Amino acid sequence: MRIDVLSIFPEYLAPLELSLIGKAMTEGVLELSVTDPRSYATDRHRTVDDTPYGGGAGMVMKPEPWAQALESVTAASPSSGQPALVVPSPAGEVFTQEIAYELAEQEHLVFACGRYEGIDERFIEWASDHAVVRPMSLGDYVLNGGEVAVLAMVEAVTRLIPGVIGNPESLAEESHTGGLLEYPVYTKPAVWRERAIPDTLLSGHHGHIARWRRDQQLHRTAQRRPDMIEQLDPAELNTADLSILSEHGFRVINGSLQVCAPDPEDGGGH
Numbered sequence: 001m002r003i004d005v006l007s008i009f010p011e012y013l014a015p016l017e018l019s020l021i022g023k024a025m026t027e028g029v030l031e032l033s034v035t036d037p038r039s040y041a042t043d044r045h046r047t048v049d050d051t052p053y054g055g056g057a058g059m060v061m062k063p064e065p066w067a068q069a070l071e072s073v074t075a076a077s078p079s080s081g082q083p084a085l086v087v088p089s090p091a092g093e094v095f096t097q098e099i100a101y102e103l104a105e106q107e108h109l110v111f112a113c114g115r116y117e118g119i120d121e122r123f124i125e126w127a128s129d130h131a132v133v134r135p136m137s138l139g140d141y142v143l144n145g146g147e148v149a150v151l152a153m154v155e156a157v158t159r160l161i162p163g164v165i166g167n168p169e170s171l172a173e174e175s176h177t178g179g180l181l182e183y184p185v186y187t188k189p190a191v192w193r194e195r196a197i198p199d200t201l202l203s204g205h206h207g208h209i210a211r212w213r214r215d216q217q218l219h220r221t222a223q224r225r226p227d228m229i230e231q232l233d234p235a236e237l238n239t240a241d242l243s244i245l246s247e248h249g250f251r252v253i254n255g256s257l258q259v260c261a262p263d264p265e266d267g268g269g270h
């Protein structure tokens with residue numbers, strides 16, 4: 001995969017050279033480079049922003065330096081089709097693990113990191129003739145620039161590329177894969193500061209351990225992210241799963257899981 005990041009603060013992306021992503025680059029699994037749109041500004045001050053039409057606070061990034069920066073990276077695109085252009089924006093679609101898997105399939109990903117009040121909208125419109133444009137938000141809050149969002153998205157995407165993570169099996173049971181959060185994990189010693197790990201994990205019984213982990217996933221997701229439970233297909237849950245969820249007030253109603261008042265018969269305690 002090739003990744004191009006367009007940013008007026010190229011140094012912000014330096015951490016990508018560390019750890020597993022840096023190793024993937026060294027090993028040739030991943031090619032990553034950063035282009036500064038400011039190098040395409042033509043005036044003496046290398047201006048990349050200007051005041052907004054219609055008035056208002058802040059500055060808007062001028063479209064031409066961004067267009068030239070994008071042209072420079074699409075001209076050298078390894079992709080047979082159009083590259084994907086991710087434009088970080090709090091007004092974008094929320095980035096998820098599912099989208100990370102989609103983007104991990106791409107041959108060429110370009111990220112355009114806005115600053116100030118964002119990039120002139122005509123750049124986004126023009127870019128859609130040259131790339132598959134995806135305005136993407138990291139979450140419902142506002143950052144100063146797209147670079148931090150790109151660090152997070154590039155890490156989430158590239159760790160899914162075969163060969164980047166040492167043990168690909170570790171991806172299979174992670175939070176957000178399969179619609180549930182991950183179960184709690186423990187390591188040695190078995191007793192730490194008078195806290196023992198759950199007995200089941202020492203039993204050596206694979207079936208019991210798998211069931212315990214599944215129960216923990218269901219409890220944790222129901223408590224922390226009930227919205228994720230509502231997205232589950234009840235047809236894919238067994239009786240034990242449904243029993244755990246009923247402790248958190250979930251019932252199957254008209255083919256979907258919905259929260260109702262907890263059933264006192266179900267007890268609790270986990």
Ligand SMILES: C[S@@+](CC[C@H](N)C(=O)[O-])C[C@H]1O[C@@H](n2cnc3c(N)ncnc32)[C@H](O)[C@@H]1O
Nearest residue numbers: 088089090114118137138142143144145146149
């Ligand atoms: C100060 S923000 C601009 C916010 C813009 N005025 C708005 O309200 O939608 C500057 C830049 O930070 C980035 N950014 C801010 N919040 C983000 C988020 N939640 N997800 C992704 N990028 C974000 C975008 O690149 C954005 O262009």
